[in-house]
Amino acid sequence: xxxxxxxxxxxxxxxxxxxxxxxxxxxxxxxxxxxxxxxxxxxxxxxxxxxxxxxxxxxxxxxxxxxxxxxxxxxxxxxxxxxxxxxxxxxxxxxxxxxxxxxxxxxxxxxxxxxx
Amino acid sequence: xxxxxxxxxxxxxxxxxxxxxxxxxxxxxxxxxxxxxxxxxxxxxxxxxxxxxxxxxxxxxxxxxxxxxxxxxxxxxxxxxxxxxxxxxxxxxxxxxxxxxxxxxxxxxxxxxxxx
Numbered sequence: 001x002x003x004x005x006x007x008x009x010x011x012x013x014x015x016x017x018x019x020x021x022x023x024x025x026x027x028x029x030x031x032x033x034x035x036x037x038x039x040x041x042x043x044x045x046x047x048x049x050x051x052x053x054x055x056x057x058x059x060x061x062x063x064x065x066x067x068x069x070x071x072x073x074x075x076x077x078x079x080x081x082x083x084x085x086x087x088x089x090x091x092x093x094x095x096x097x098x099x100x101x102x103x104x105x106x107x108x109x110x111x112x113x114x115x116x
Numbered sequence: 117x118x119x120x121x122x123x124x125x126x127x128x129x130x131x132x133x134x135x136x137x138x139x140x141x142x143x144x145x146x147x148x149x150x151x152x153x154x155x156x157x158x159x160x161x162x163x164x165x166x167x168x169x170x171x172x173x174x175x176x177x178x179x180x181x182x183x184x185x186x187x188x189x190x191x192x193x194x195x196x197x198x199x200x201x202x203x204x205x206x207x208x209x210x211x212x213x214x215x216x217x218x219x220x221x222x223x224x225x226x227x228x229x230x231x232x
Contacts (some may be wrong), residue, residue: 103218
């Protein structure tokens with residue numbers, strides 16, 4: 001049982017390049033989330049999904065897109081990277097409301113992205 | 117909208133000393149409260165949570181937190197810390213009772229450094 005995994009662990013991009021971060025979970029969770037973590041800012045929600053085929057905007061969605069084509073995967077895309085997107089990105093997942101431990105989010109190990 | 121304030125960005129203590137990490141929240145509805153811990157270069161792990169019932173909740177490694185509704189606080193305490201408790205601690209809140217209660221709002225974090 002791997003839990004939540006993220007690919008890649010590190011990436012350096014030049015301004016204007018694009019990339020996709022992959023999050024996968026093997027716990028059959030309904031809900032998945034993408035956060036960014038910046039020094040002194042805590043974690044801020046970028047986008048989230050409450051089920052396969054559905055996505056919604058979080059607190060800081062600009063410059064990012066997401067897709068949830070399969071229940072176990074949640075992709076975060078940067079179409080044209082900017083230095084302001086230099087951050088550590090965390091994916092998380094949780095059960096739907098009413099299920100066991102439905103308020104606990106399980107986090108991946110993070111992706112450190114640098115945009116130069 | 118809900119918000120979380122962690123009053124101290126850094127807390128240095130000596131090993132075996134007691135520690136308190138402060139967390140206050142604001143919300144117009146009932147809330148669920150969480151403390152997450154992040155060890156260096158890792159993702160976040162749930163430390164403890166308050167959903168309902170007893171206002172004092174405990175973790176398996178000796179931390180406890182008390183929900184105080186009148187003071188809108190959820191401070192984290194440990195009577196005697198170890199070197200291995202060195203980590204960043206995040207307080208988080210979600211709105212209970214339905215709606216978007218699966219989304220978490222995080223505080224900015226408190227870095228606990230335990231010195232020998």
